[in-house]
Amino acid sequence: MPVSSDLSFEQVVRENQAMVFRTLYRLTGSREHIEDLAQEVFLRLYKALPNFRGESLVTTYIYRIAVNVAQNEWKRRKRSDRPLVSISEETSAWEDRLEHPERNAEQQMEEREFRLKVEEQLQELSAVERSILVLYHQEERSYEQIATALNMPIGTIRTHLHRGRKKLRERLQASEGRALCPMSR
Amino acid sequence: MSDESINLSVDDAVLEMERVLDERIVREIERQPDLATSIPADFAARVAAQIPSKRPVAVVETTHYGRTAMWASLAALLVAFVVAAVRGAGHSPIGAAIEMTLYMQFLAIAVWLGVRRWRAS
Structure with a gap:
């Protein structure tokens, strides 16, 4: 990846901006300040490039920076006591992409509500669990890439991934009032 | 049931x-x-x-690991020659073959170092 000129770096930004925006969106749970956060990611990347020795892909490096920026934003919002998830935020992006227009309105409403709950519960997970879930499922990174991005052993990544999914399932079940009461033997 | x-x-x-x-x-x-x-x-x-117009210059320290390794090899070969001469290793066919190999290696490294020096000048 040539970054010997400003024009080349602009190209790097253009090629990776969508990935950075959607990762930040999922990690922070809202579109608030997302443009500023994305700018910060790329400026940090530019400053770090002289030290980049090519041990991993540049995208893995970008993910690492994006996760750090998202975590800082998360901490800032917690300190300012602001709601961590903008549930009432417009979801036109979701609504506009109706994959199955033939489904009735009730089904679509139910799916939308489920989607919002997943988003809400995703933000309730720890920063590490949320990052790993997003990088693995949304960004389709491998365990090795996630381990490099987060500087963690692969076994730890697997554990957090499993725990994160389990917590999400349990909390969604609890929020929907589904009690699992296996009969005693 | x-x-x-x-x-x-x-x-x-x-x-x-x-x-x-x-x-x-x-x-x-x-x-x-x-x-x-x-x-x-x-x-x-x-x-x-927003990128500053002057990119910070990355200082790269030049290493000479290869050249150092070659000089070390030359020294090791010289020691091997001395040992071979003292033990009279050249008197047997195998000893002569080993000596010849060491000579060729010494020659190759010496030529390599010489060419590098000539190019650098």
Whole structure:
């Protein structure tokens, strides 16, 4: 990846901006300040490039920076006591992409509500669990890439991934009032 | 239906529910948000415009590991020659072959170092 000129770096930004925006969106749970956060990611990347020795892909490096920026934003919002998830935020992006227009309105409403709950519960997970879930499922990174991005052993990544999914399932079940009461033997 | 088979059916149903819910959750996380409208058209240009005009120069320290290794090899070969001469290794066919190999290696390294020096000058 040539970054010997400003024009080349602009190209790097253009090629990776969508990935950075959607990762930040999922990690922070809202579109608030997302443009500023994305700018910060790329400026940090530019400053770090002289030290980049090519041990991993540049995208893995970008993910690492994006996760750090998202975590800082998360901490800032917690300190300012602001709601961590903008549930009432417009979801036109979701609504506009109706994959199955033939489904009735009730089904679509139910799916939308489920989607919002997943988003809400995703933000309730720890920063590490949320990052790993997003990088693995949304960004389709491998365990090795996630381990490099987060500087963690692969076994730890697997554990957090499993725990994160389990917590999400349990909390969604609890929020929907589904009690699992296996009969005693 | 016995109690045990009823319990197994309930457990299976619970596991199936959990599996279905897991799949649904994963599908939602895998769904990539559509943020096309959130990314300004000139975002990349604006970021590039914030880059300082003078890029910080990365100081790269030159190492000479290869050259050092070659000099060390030369020294080791000289020691090997001395040892071979003292022990009279050249008197046997195998010893003569080993000596010849050491000479060729010494010659090759010496030529390599010489060429490098000539190019550097």
